[in-house]
Amino acid sequence: MSLQSLCTQASGEVVSNLDANQQDGLFYFAFGENPQPGDALYLGLEYDGALPEDEIKIAINLYQQDLPSKPAADVQDDDMIAPATLEWEYYAGQSEREWKRLPVTRNSIKAFASSGSIAFIGPSDATKRALFNSEAELYWVRCRVLSAEYNIPPRIDAILLHTISATHGRTWHEEFLGSSNALPGQIMRFAHAPVLVGTETIVIKEGSAEDSWREWQRVDDFDNSNPDDRHYILNPPEGEIIFGDGIHGRIPPIGESNIKARQYRSGGGVIGNARVRSLNRILSGAPGFVKVENHQPGWGGAEAESLEETKLRAKQDLRKTMRAVTSSDYEELARATPGVWLARAKALPGHHPQYPCVKVPGAVSVAVIPYVLPESDLENPLPGASLLLSVQNYLRRFRLLTAHVFAIAPVYVKVAVSVSVKIKPRAKAERVADDVRVALRKFLHPVTGGPQGEGWPFGYDVLASEVYQVIQNVAGVEYADRLALKAEGKEVGTVCGNLTIPENAVVYSGEHEIAVVL
Numbered sequence: 001m002s003l004q005s006l007c008t009q010a011s012g013e014v015v016s017n018l019d020a021n022q023q024d025g026l027f028y029f030a031f032g033e034n035p036q037p038g039d040a041l042y043l044g045l046e047y048d049g050a051l052p053e054d055e056i057k058i059a060i061n062l063y064q065q066d067l068p069s070k071p072a073a074d075v076q077d078d079d080m081i082a083p084a085t086l087e088w089e090y091y092a093g094q095s096e097r098e099w100k101r102l103p104v105t106r107n108s109i110k111a112f113a114s115s116g117s118i119a120f121i122g123p124s125d126a127t128k129r130a131l132f133n134s135e136a137e138l139y140w141v142r143c144r145v146l147s148a149e150y151n152i153p154p155r156i157d158a159i160l161l162h163t164i165s166a167t168h169g170r171t172w173h174e175e176f177l178g179s180s181n182a183l184p185g186q187i188m189r190f191a192h193a194p195v196l197v198g199t200e201t202i203v204i205k206e207g208s209a210e211d212s213w214r215e216w217q218r219v220d221d222f223d224n225s226n227p228d229d230r231h232y233i234l235n236p237p238e239g240e241i242i243f244g245d246g247i248h249g250r251i252p253p254i255g256e257s258n259i260k261a262r263q264y265r266s267g268g269g270v271i272g273n274a275r276v277r278s279l280n281r282i283l284s285g286a287p288g289f290v291k292v293e294n295h296q297p298g299w300g301g302a303e304a305e306s307l308e309e310t311k312l313r314a315k316q317d318l319r320k321t322m323r324a325v326t327s328s329d330y331e332e333l334a335r336a337t338p339g340v341w342l343a344r345a346k347a348l349p350g351h352h353p354q355y356p357c358v359k360v361p362g363a364v365s366v367a368v369i370p371y372v373l374p375e376s377d378l379e380n381p382l383p384g385a386s387l388l389l390s391v392q393n394y395l396r397r398f399r400l401l402t403a404h405v406f407a408i409a410p411v412y413v414k415v416a417v418s419v420s421v422k423i424k425p426r427a428k429a430e431r432v433a434d435d436v437r438v439a440l441r442k443f444l445h446p447v448t449g450g451p452q453g454e455g456w457p458f459g460y461d462v463l464a465s466e467v468y469q470v471i472q473n474v475a476g477v478e479y480a481d482r483l484a485l486k487a488e489g490k491e492v493g494t495v496c497g498n499l500t501i502p503e504n505a506v507v508y509s510g511e512h513e514i515a516v517v518l
Contacts, residue, residue, distance in 0.1 A: 001056070003161055005044025007132050008032060014132050021158055024276065027063035030112050030154040031145050035084065039145045042131065043159065044138035051122030051139055058141075059117045059163040060109050061296060063155040067341050068371060080339035081386040081393070082111035084148035088118065091140040092125045100125075102141060112154035113339045117163070149384030151370035152341060158295055166279075166294075168272025168301060169196050169265035177241070177259045180204070180252035184245030188259055192266035193239025194304070200264035202232060202241065204252050213260070222248035237304040239266070272301035324364075324398040324405070334366050334407070337394040340387055341371040343447045346410075346458040348504055353408050356504075365406045366395060367458060367504050369446055379445060379508040380412040413489030413501050415444050415462055416510030419471060420482040422517045427476030429516040435474045436514050443470045444509040459503035462487070481517075486510070 006018045010032025017028040031039040043058070045051075088102040103123065108116030120141075128137040170192070177188040190200075203213045216230040222244050225231045231249040233242040243252055252259060279294040305313065324330050327347035334345035346367045350359035368391055370383045383391075391407035399405045417440050423432045443449050443466075450456040451466060464483055471480040485499050488510070493500040501507065 001045055001047045001161060003043060003159065004046040004136060004138055005042070005132070005134060006159060007042040007044075008039075009042065010034075010039040011036070016132075017156070021156070027155040027157050030143075030156050031148070033153050035145050035148040035150055035153055037145055037147055041143045043141045044131070044134070044136075045141065045161075046136070046138055050124065051126050053122050053124055055105055055119050056122055057106075057117055057119040057161075057163065059158075059160045060112070060115060061157045061160070062109075062112065062115045063157040064115075067152070068343075070336055070341070080110055080113065080337075081389045083113055083150050083384060083386045084111040085146040086111050087144045087146055088120070089142050089144060090123050090126050091129055091142075092123065092127055094127075094129075099142070110339060112156075149386055151372055151381060151383065151387065153373075160295060163295075167196070167265075167267075168274075168298065169199070169267030171199075171263060171265050172261070173263045175261045175264070176257045177202075177261055179256050180254055180258055182251055182254040184243075184251055186243045186252065188241050188243075190239040190241075190261065190264060190266070194237045194266060194268050195234065195239050196265040196268060197234060197236050200234065200241075201262040203260050203262055204230075205255055205258035205260075206253050219249075225249040236268075268301060269303050270301045272298050274298040322398070323400070324395060324403070325400065329398075330364060330366050330395060330405075333395055333398055334368055334391050337391045340390050342368050342391075343371045343381075344369040344455050345391075346504075348458070351406075351408075351504060352404070353406050356502075360404075362402050363404045363406070364399075365408045365504070366391065367408050367410045369410055369455075369506070380414075382409050382412075383407075408504065410446070410458070411490055411502060411505035412446070413487050413492055413499070413505050413507045414510045415499065415507045416486045416512055417444075417467060418482075418484040418486065418513040418515075419467075419480050420515045420517055421471065421480050422478040423476050424478050429518065432474065432476040433514040433516050436471055436477070437512050439470050439474050440467070440512050441509040443467070444507050446506040446508050449507075456506040456508075458506055459501060461501060462499035462507060464497045482515075 006021050008015045008017055008029060008031060020026040020028045030041050088104050089099040090102045092098055092100050103121045104118060105121060106119040109118060126139050128139055130137050131140060172192060175191055177190065180186060202216045204216055206212050206214050214230060216232055218234050219225060219231045221233065222231065225244055225248045227246055228250055231244060235242065244250055274294055274297060276295065276297050277293055280292060282290060282292050321329050321332050324333055327349060330347035331345045335342050348365045348367060350363060351365040352360035352363040353365060368383050370381050370387060372378055372381045388407040388409065392405060395405045395407065421432065421436060423429060445456065447455045450460065462485055464485060467485065468480055468483060471477060487499050489505065491502045
């Protein structure tokens, strides 16, 4: 089976993505740059005969390399709400309307919010057809958008067939570790280290019969081990296992070569972080026509910590946010929400979305501004319901028992400036006016504006004196006069020529009127 066609149908247009799918470093939009209901991603599969009626797996790697870094998150599947409702279908019939629901068995891509795979059983009634001006008749699978609220439209790095997950290591079988002398605290060593945690199966012969081998269980420590518990502790870097003292953990009975590893894997370290396409040879066990290649780099391999590195990590762990108490705790945890990218987050203690006019004890609302791609000209992005629910679910795992936590959208206030500008001699009026508009748009930006250039502070009033200063700093401006601020938004006030905005609001730029005086 091979992928012979890959098309996106969006806004009535069809784009072929097959070339981009086969080249490293290129991405394409799964459903176009602004996914709408009805948009779809089509996969054309070539296969001789009827589709196999067993599980077919398709790996989908998203392009997310240019997205902002996120704090480490404790991920649980129910934290993230899918940002879209999608329908996977296959073609079965003779007309273009004969599509049926695909029998999906596994789906880990969360509506294209994260890389993963989708697996399905090959439908027996799937039929071939030539679509999109293609002469080849192929089996077709499509993913169709029913509803969507993506802040970042899904971008695909590659869609691949015939993929498996792999870990770095070598497997060893039936290795004798030693003989027990029935003394407490015995230590046995594997022949190959480091040992990968969770791959080992340790058995001990507790009698003379051949069927007296018993499996023992790995524990982190012997604190809760009873005298009869078949427990051991694994020291992975050194390849050691440690047995109990008869009080905390059972002592292996005396015997000759009676401690054995039925199997384990050794390996790990940075050597396992293989470069793209560097794994291209099968050592044994496969016919000559089978080829292998890694389309993604290996990751996660690290050498054992030194004592100094352990001390440093301990200090970092102490600073890690494990419970939401302060406003900065809520903001950091919101930015760490799995599958969600935020430009900003602001905690508002006492703010309850149902009672905005009063402070509610125990309530904390976190206003979030979603991240959008730099090429987007959207200055006031609003989070969708799925994003807000994902953030809220994640925050509630870390809240204090008495806290009521809400994720809310920000209130946007549109600000337009009317001003008269006297320009310096030999300055070009049109150029200065354009530069003033650019400076005001940059200053009145919810994500990159404000007095510090780090985003407009929530609830921060628009001061005429600061706007004057922004204009005054533009090259070619002699001075500014007759400045007026106009605002569109909820609960905006005017005091002495300044704009007052509510605590859950930020500003964005409107259209500015610049009168140039020569």
